[in-house]
Amino acid sequence: MLFSRGSKSSVGLDIGANSIKIVKLDHTKSGYSVAAIGIRELPPEAIVADEIRDREAVIFNIQSLIDQTDPRIKEVVISISGHGIMTDRFTIDKKTGAEAEQAILFETEQRAPFDVDDVSLDYHIIKVDEDINKMDVLLVAARKEFLQSQLELVEDCGLKPVIVDDDALAIYNAYENNYEIDPSKVTALVNIGHDVTNVTYLVEGLYHSTRDVSAGTRDIYNAIQKEFRLNPELTSKAIKGEMQDSVDQDMLKATIVSATDELISGVELAFSYFKSQSKVDGIDWIVLSGGGSLVPYLPELIQSKLNIPLEIANPLRRVDYDPELFQYLQPEKIAPLLTVPIGLAMRKVR
Numbered sequence: 001m002l003f004s005r006g007s008k009s010s011v012g013l014d015i016g017a018n019s020i021k022i023v024k025l026d027h028t029k030s031g032y033s034v035a036a037i038g039i040r041e042l043p044p045e046a047i048v049a050d051e052i053r054d055r056e057a058v059i060f061n062i063q064s065l066i067d068q069t070d071p072r073i074k075e076v077v078i079s080i081s082g083h084g085i086m087t088d089r090f091t092i093d094k095k096t097g098a099e100a101e102q103a104i105l106f107e108t109e110q111r112a113p114f115d116v117d118d119v120s121l122d123y124h125i126i127k128v129d130e131d132i133n134k135m136d137v138l139l140v141a142a143r144k145e146f147l148q149s150q151l152e153l154v155e156d157c158g159l160k161p162v163i164v165d166d167d168a169l170a171i172y173n174a175y176e177n178n179y180e181i182d183p184s185k186v187t188a189l190v191n192i193g194h195d196v197t198n199v200t201y202l203v204e205g206l207y208h209s210t211r212d213v214s215a216g217t218r219d220i221y222n223a224i225q226k227e228f229r230l231n232p233e234l235t236s237k238a239i240k241g242e243m244q245d246s247v248d249q250d251m252l253k254a255t256i257v258s259a260t261d262e263l264i265s266g267v268e269l270a271f272s273y274f275k276s277q278s279k280v281d282g283i284d285w286i287v288l289s290g291g292g293s294l295v296p297y298l299p300e301l302i303q304s305k306l307n308i309p310l311e312i313a314n315p316l317r318r319v320d321y322d323p324e325l326f327q328y329l330q331p332e333k334i335a336p337l338l339t340v341p342i343g344l345a346m347r348k349v350r
Contacts, residue, residue, distance in 0.1 A: 012344030084146030192292020
Protein backbone atom coordinates (compact mmCIF):
# COMPACT_ATOMS: atom_id res chain seq x y z
CA MET A 1 0.00 0.00 0.00
CA LEU A 2 1.73 3.15 -1.19
CA PHE A 3 1.18 6.88 -1.37
CA SER A 4 0.42 8.47 -4.72
CA ARG A 5 3.31 10.05 -6.59
CA GLY A 6 1.99 13.54 -5.98
CA SER A 7 2.06 13.30 -2.20
CA LYS A 8 4.34 15.79 -0.48
CA SER A 9 3.35 15.00 3.08
CA SER A 10 2.55 11.92 5.14
CA VAL A 11 0.84 11.30 8.45
CA GLY A 12 2.01 8.87 11.12
CA LEU A 13 -0.73 7.63 13.46
CA ASP A 14 0.49 5.75 16.53
CA ILE A 15 -2.28 4.03 18.50
CA GLY A 16 -0.69 3.13 21.82
CA ALA A 17 -2.16 1.54 24.93
CA ASN A 18 -1.76 4.79 26.86
CA SER A 19 -2.17 7.49 24.23
CA ILE A 20 -2.69 8.28 20.57
CA LYS A 21 -0.04 10.30 18.77
CA ILE A 22 -0.26 11.85 15.32
CA VAL A 23 2.44 13.63 13.32
CA LYS A 24 2.07 15.12 9.84
CA LEU A 25 5.37 15.74 8.09
CA ASP A 26 5.97 17.71 4.93
CA HIS A 27 8.64 16.07 2.76
CA THR A 28 10.90 18.82 1.44
CA LYS A 29 14.08 18.87 -0.63
CA SER A 30 16.08 19.63 2.51
CA GLY A 31 14.39 17.00 4.69
CA TYR A 32 11.25 17.06 6.81
CA SER A 33 9.16 19.67 8.56
CA VAL A 34 6.27 19.26 10.99
CA ALA A 35 2.93 20.36 9.50
CA ALA A 36 0.69 19.17 12.34
CA ILE A 37 1.07 17.31 15.62
CA GLY A 38 -1.12 16.07 18.45
CA ILE A 39 -1.28 13.75 21.46
CA ARG A 40 -4.36 12.50 23.26
CA GLU A 41 -4.42 10.18 26.27
CA LEU A 42 -6.78 7.21 26.31
CA PRO A 43 -8.88 5.97 29.26
CA PRO A 44 -6.67 3.64 31.39
CA GLU A 45 -8.27 0.34 30.26
CA ALA A 46 -9.28 1.22 26.68
CA ILE A 47 -6.39 -0.84 25.25
CA VAL A 48 -4.55 -3.48 27.28
CA ALA A 49 -1.61 -5.17 25.56
CA ASP A 50 -2.91 -5.98 22.06
CA GLU A 51 -6.57 -6.08 23.07
CA ILE A 52 -8.91 -3.18 22.35
CA ARG A 53 -11.37 -3.31 25.26
CA ASP A 54 -13.26 -0.08 24.59
CA ARG A 55 -13.45 0.29 20.83
CA GLU A 56 -15.84 3.23 20.91
CA ALA A 57 -13.55 5.20 23.22
CA VAL A 58 -10.53 4.55 20.96
CA ILE A 59 -12.43 5.61 17.82
CA PHE A 60 -13.81 8.72 19.54
CA ASN A 61 -10.35 9.77 20.71
CA ILE A 62 -8.74 9.20 17.29
CA GLN A 63 -11.46 11.24 15.57
CA SER A 64 -11.20 13.99 18.19
CA LEU A 65 -7.42 14.12 17.77
CA ILE A 66 -7.76 14.40 13.98
CA ASP A 67 -10.31 17.22 14.35
CA GLN A 68 -8.02 18.99 16.80
CA THR A 69 -4.86 18.50 14.73
CA ASP A 70 -5.89 18.76 11.07
CA PRO A 71 -9.44 17.80 9.97
CA ARG A 72 -8.20 17.43 6.37
CA ILE A 73 -6.19 14.31 7.28
CA LYS A 74 -7.58 11.21 5.59
CA GLU A 75 -4.59 9.03 4.66
CA VAL A 76 -2.41 7.73 7.48
CA VAL A 77 0.57 5.45 8.01
CA ILE A 78 -0.05 3.10 10.93
CA SER A 79 1.99 0.43 12.68
CA ILE A 80 1.39 -2.78 14.58
CA SER A 81 3.37 -4.70 17.17
CA GLY A 82 2.96 -7.41 19.76
CA HIS A 83 2.11 -11.09 19.54
CA GLY A 84 0.28 -10.74 16.22
CA ILE A 85 3.41 -9.79 14.30
CA MET A 86 6.81 -11.37 13.73
CA THR A 87 9.99 -9.66 12.52
CA ASP A 88 12.98 -11.79 11.60
CA ARG A 89 16.23 -11.60 9.69
CA PHE A 90 17.94 -14.50 7.96
CA THR A 91 20.51 -15.31 5.29
CA ILE A 92 19.75 -17.37 2.18
CA ASP A 93 21.39 -18.07 -1.17
CA LYS A 94 21.15 -15.13 -3.53
CA LYS A 95 18.01 -15.45 -5.65
CA THR A 96 15.71 -13.18 -7.65
CA GLY A 97 12.05 -13.07 -8.65
CA ALA A 98 9.85 -16.08 -8.01
CA GLU A 99 12.79 -18.17 -6.75
CA ALA A 100 13.53 -15.61 -4.04
CA GLU A 101 9.88 -15.47 -2.98
CA GLN A 102 9.66 -19.26 -2.74
CA ALA A 103 12.84 -19.41 -0.63
CA ILE A 104 11.57 -16.65 1.67
CA LEU A 105 8.18 -18.35 2.01
CA PHE A 106 9.93 -21.58 2.98
CA GLU A 107 11.95 -19.75 5.65
CA THR A 108 8.76 -18.12 6.93
CA GLU A 109 7.13 -21.54 7.37
CA GLN A 110 10.10 -22.65 9.47
CA ARG A 111 10.16 -19.55 11.66
CA ALA A 112 6.61 -18.23 12.05
CA PRO A 113 4.84 -19.08 15.34
CA PHE A 114 1.55 -19.20 13.43
CA ASP A 115 0.25 -20.96 10.30
CA VAL A 116 1.83 -19.34 7.25
CA ASP A 117 -1.53 -19.50 5.41
CA ASP A 118 -2.96 -17.16 8.04
CA VAL A 119 -0.36 -14.40 7.67
CA SER A 120 0.32 -11.40 5.46
CA LEU A 121 4.02 -10.99 4.87
CA ASP A 122 6.48 -8.60 3.34
CA TYR A 123 10.24 -8.68 3.04
CA HIS A 124 13.21 -6.47 2.23
CA ILE A 125 16.69 -7.45 1.00
CA ILE A 126 19.02 -5.76 3.50
CA LYS A 127 22.28 -6.58 1.73
CA VAL A 128 23.77 -8.94 -0.84
CA ASP A 129 27.22 -10.50 -0.51
CA GLU A 130 28.33 -11.22 -4.06
CA ASP A 131 31.52 -12.95 -2.90
CA ILE A 132 29.67 -15.82 -1.23
CA ASN A 133 26.43 -15.45 -3.24
CA LYS A 134 24.28 -14.87 -0.14
CA MET A 135 21.70 -12.24 0.81
CA ASP A 136 20.31 -11.02 4.12
CA VAL A 137 16.52 -10.77 4.23
CA LEU A 138 14.31 -8.84 6.64
CA LEU A 139 10.94 -10.54 7.02
CA VAL A 140 7.79 -9.07 8.56
CA ALA A 141 4.77 -11.32 8.98
CA ALA A 142 1.44 -10.43 10.61
CA ARG A 143 -1.56 -12.62 11.41
CA LYS A 144 -4.27 -11.66 8.93
CA GLU A 145 -6.95 -11.54 11.63
CA PHE A 146 -4.84 -9.21 13.79
CA LEU A 147 -3.92 -7.00 10.82
CA GLN A 148 -7.52 -6.81 9.61
CA SER A 149 -8.80 -5.74 13.04
CA GLN A 150 -6.32 -2.84 13.09
CA LEU A 151 -7.24 -1.78 9.56
CA GLU A 152 -10.97 -1.88 10.37
CA LEU A 153 -10.43 0.23 13.49
CA VAL A 154 -8.68 2.95 11.50
CA GLU A 155 -11.20 2.78 8.65
CA ASP A 156 -14.08 3.11 11.12
CA CYS A 157 -12.51 6.43 12.14
CA GLY A 158 -13.04 7.65 8.57
CA LEU A 159 -9.34 7.27 7.73
CA LYS A 160 -7.49 5.36 5.02
CA PRO A 161 -4.42 3.38 6.15
CA VAL A 162 -2.09 3.65 3.16
CA ILE A 163 0.91 1.91 4.74
CA VAL A 164 1.08 -0.58 7.59
CA ASP A 165 4.48 -0.64 9.30
CA ASP A 166 5.99 -2.35 12.32
CA ASP A 167 6.70 -0.32 15.48
CA ALA A 168 10.31 -1.50 15.61
CA LEU A 169 10.98 -0.50 11.99
CA ALA A 170 9.35 2.89 12.54
CA ILE A 171 11.66 3.44 15.52
CA TYR A 172 14.67 2.47 13.39
CA ASN A 173 13.47 4.79 10.60
CA ALA A 174 13.21 7.75 13.01
CA TYR A 175 16.70 7.04 14.35
CA GLU A 176 18.30 6.56 10.93
CA ASN A 177 16.91 9.87 9.68
CA ASN A 178 18.04 11.86 12.73
CA TYR A 179 21.46 10.46 13.67
CA GLU A 180 24.79 9.54 12.15
CA ILE A 181 24.93 5.79 12.81
CA ASP A 182 28.32 4.59 14.04
CA PRO A 183 28.99 1.22 12.35
CA SER A 184 31.60 0.35 14.97
CA LYS A 185 28.99 0.39 17.76
CA VAL A 186 26.31 -2.15 18.60
CA THR A 187 23.29 0.00 19.40
CA ALA A 188 20.00 -0.95 21.07
CA LEU A 189 16.99 1.26 20.37
CA VAL A 190 14.73 0.70 23.40
CA ASN A 191 11.22 2.10 23.07
CA ILE A 192 9.26 1.75 26.34
CA GLY A 193 5.51 1.79 25.80
CA HIS A 194 2.68 1.27 28.26
CA ASP A 195 2.42 -2.52 27.84
CA VAL A 196 5.24 -3.46 25.45
CA THR A 197 8.89 -2.45 25.12
CA ASN A 198 10.39 -2.73 21.63
CA VAL A 199 14.13 -3.46 21.46
CA THR A 200 15.74 -2.94 18.04
CA TYR A 201 19.40 -3.79 17.43
CA LEU A 202 21.82 -2.12 15.02
CA VAL A 203 25.02 -3.98 14.09
CA GLU A 204 27.65 -2.65 11.67
CA GLY A 205 25.43 0.35 11.03
CA LEU A 206 22.48 -1.73 9.80
CA TYR A 207 19.22 -3.03 11.22
CA HIS A 208 19.94 -6.43 12.74
CA SER A 209 16.87 -7.69 14.61
CA THR A 210 14.15 -6.79 17.08
CA ARG A 211 12.57 -8.29 20.15
CA ASP A 212 9.48 -7.30 22.15
CA VAL A 213 9.45 -7.33 25.95
CA SER A 214 5.98 -7.81 27.47
CA ALA A 215 6.40 -5.07 30.06
CA GLY A 216 6.23 -1.30 30.04
CA THR A 217 5.10 1.62 32.16
CA ARG A 218 1.71 0.18 33.19
CA ASP A 219 3.20 -1.43 36.33
CA ILE A 220 4.78 1.91 37.26
CA TYR A 221 1.47 3.72 36.66
CA ASN A 222 -0.43 1.24 38.83
CA ALA A 223 2.19 1.38 41.60
CA ILE A 224 2.13 5.20 41.73
CA GLN A 225 -1.67 5.27 41.73
CA LYS A 226 -1.83 2.78 44.59
CA GLU A 227 1.00 4.26 46.67
CA PHE A 228 -0.19 7.87 46.48
CA ARG A 229 -3.94 7.14 46.09
CA LEU A 230 -4.26 9.33 43.02
CA ASN A 231 -6.98 9.47 40.39
CA PRO A 232 -6.02 8.64 36.76
CA GLU A 233 -5.41 12.29 35.80
CA LEU A 234 -3.04 12.97 38.70
CA THR A 235 -1.32 9.60 38.24
CA SER A 236 -0.59 10.55 34.61
CA LYS A 237 0.90 13.82 35.80
CA ALA A 238 3.01 12.11 38.47
CA ILE A 239 4.43 9.53 36.05
CA LYS A 240 5.46 12.39 33.75
CA GLY A 241 7.23 14.25 36.56
CA GLU A 242 4.66 17.05 36.72
CA MET A 243 3.86 16.83 40.45
CA GLN A 244 7.20 17.58 42.04
CA ASP A 245 5.65 19.94 44.58
CA SER A 246 2.76 17.62 45.47
CA VAL A 247 4.41 14.20 45.65
CA ASP A 248 7.31 13.21 47.89
CA GLN A 249 10.14 12.62 45.40
CA ASP A 250 12.05 10.10 47.52
CA MET A 251 8.90 7.99 47.86
CA LEU A 252 8.17 8.42 44.14
CA LYS A 253 11.65 7.21 43.24
CA ALA A 254 11.33 4.21 45.56
CA THR A 255 7.94 3.37 44.04
CA ILE A 256 9.31 3.54 40.48
CA VAL A 257 12.35 1.43 41.37
CA SER A 258 10.21 -1.29 42.95
CA ALA A 259 7.81 -1.35 39.97
CA THR A 260 10.46 -1.81 37.26
CA ASP A 261 11.78 -5.29 38.11
CA GLU A 262 9.86 -7.05 35.34
CA LEU A 263 10.72 -4.39 32.75
CA ILE A 264 14.45 -4.35 33.47
CA SER A 265 14.64 -8.14 33.78
CA GLY A 266 12.89 -8.44 30.42
CA VAL A 267 15.33 -6.05 28.73
CA GLU A 268 18.30 -7.86 30.33
CA LEU A 269 16.98 -11.18 29.01
CA ALA A 270 16.46 -9.68 25.55
CA PHE A 271 20.04 -8.38 25.56
CA SER A 272 21.43 -11.75 26.67
CA TYR A 273 19.52 -13.60 23.95
CA PHE A 274 20.69 -11.13 21.32
CA LYS A 275 24.35 -11.45 22.35
CA SER A 276 24.22 -15.26 22.28
CA GLN A 277 22.46 -15.35 18.89
CA SER A 278 24.41 -12.61 17.11
CA LYS A 279 27.84 -13.53 18.51
CA VAL A 280 28.66 -9.95 19.55
CA ASP A 281 30.67 -9.13 22.66
CA GLY A 282 28.14 -6.69 24.06
CA ILE A 283 25.93 -3.67 23.50
CA ASP A 284 27.77 -0.34 23.34
CA TRP A 285 24.92 2.14 23.41
CA ILE A 286 21.24 2.41 24.35
CA VAL A 287 18.94 5.00 22.80
CA LEU A 288 15.79 5.28 24.91
CA SER A 289 12.43 6.45 23.55
CA GLY A 290 8.71 6.10 24.19
CA GLY A 291 6.73 7.19 27.23
CA GLY A 292 9.08 5.30 29.55
CA SER A 293 11.94 7.63 28.65
CA LEU A 294 9.98 10.49 30.26
CA VAL A 295 9.31 8.72 33.57
CA PRO A 296 11.32 10.36 36.39
CA TYR A 297 14.39 8.38 37.50
CA LEU A 298 13.73 5.52 35.03
CA PRO A 299 16.44 6.30 32.42
CA GLU A 300 19.09 6.63 35.15
CA LEU A 301 17.88 3.39 36.73
CA ILE A 302 18.11 1.48 33.44
CA GLN A 303 21.60 2.82 32.74
CA SER A 304 22.74 1.89 36.24
CA LYS A 305 21.22 -1.62 36.18
CA LEU A 306 22.45 -2.52 32.70
CA ASN A 307 25.76 -0.64 33.00
CA ILE A 308 25.53 0.60 29.41
CA PRO A 309 25.79 4.25 28.27
CA LEU A 310 22.36 5.66 27.46
CA GLU A 311 20.88 8.69 25.76
CA ILE A 312 17.30 9.87 25.29
CA ALA A 313 16.16 9.83 21.65
CA ASN A 314 15.25 13.04 19.88
CA PRO A 315 13.31 12.17 16.70
CA LEU A 316 12.96 15.91 15.99
CA ARG A 317 16.74 16.38 15.85
CA ARG A 318 16.83 16.92 12.08
CA VAL A 319 13.20 17.91 11.60
CA ASP A 320 12.14 21.54 11.13
CA TYR A 321 9.21 22.69 13.23
CA ASP A 322 7.47 25.77 14.53
CA PRO A 323 7.34 25.57 18.36
CA GLU A 324 3.89 27.20 18.24
CA LEU A 325 2.53 24.05 16.58
CA PHE A 326 3.08 22.25 19.88
CA GLN A 327 0.91 24.75 21.79
CA TYR A 328 1.07 23.69 25.46
CA LEU A 329 3.51 20.86 24.72
CA GLN A 330 7.27 21.29 25.07
CA PRO A 331 8.94 19.85 21.93
CA GLU A 332 12.25 18.98 23.59
CA LYS A 333 10.52 17.24 26.47
CA ILE A 334 7.95 15.16 24.62
CA ALA A 335 10.03 14.36 21.51
CA PRO A 336 10.90 10.77 22.62
CA LEU A 337 7.17 10.03 22.90
CA LEU A 338 6.83 10.83 19.18
CA THR A 339 9.45 8.39 17.91
CA VAL A 340 6.99 5.91 16.36
CA PRO A 341 4.65 8.43 14.63
CA ILE A 342 7.62 10.42 13.32
CA GLY A 343 9.23 7.25 11.99
CA LEU A 344 5.92 6.36 10.32
CA ALA A 345 5.53 9.81 8.77
CA MET A 346 9.08 9.58 7.41
CA ARG A 347 8.18 6.65 5.20
CA LYS A 348 9.47 7.37 1.72
CA VAL A 349 6.80 8.41 -0.79
CA ARG A 350 6.71 6.61 -4.13
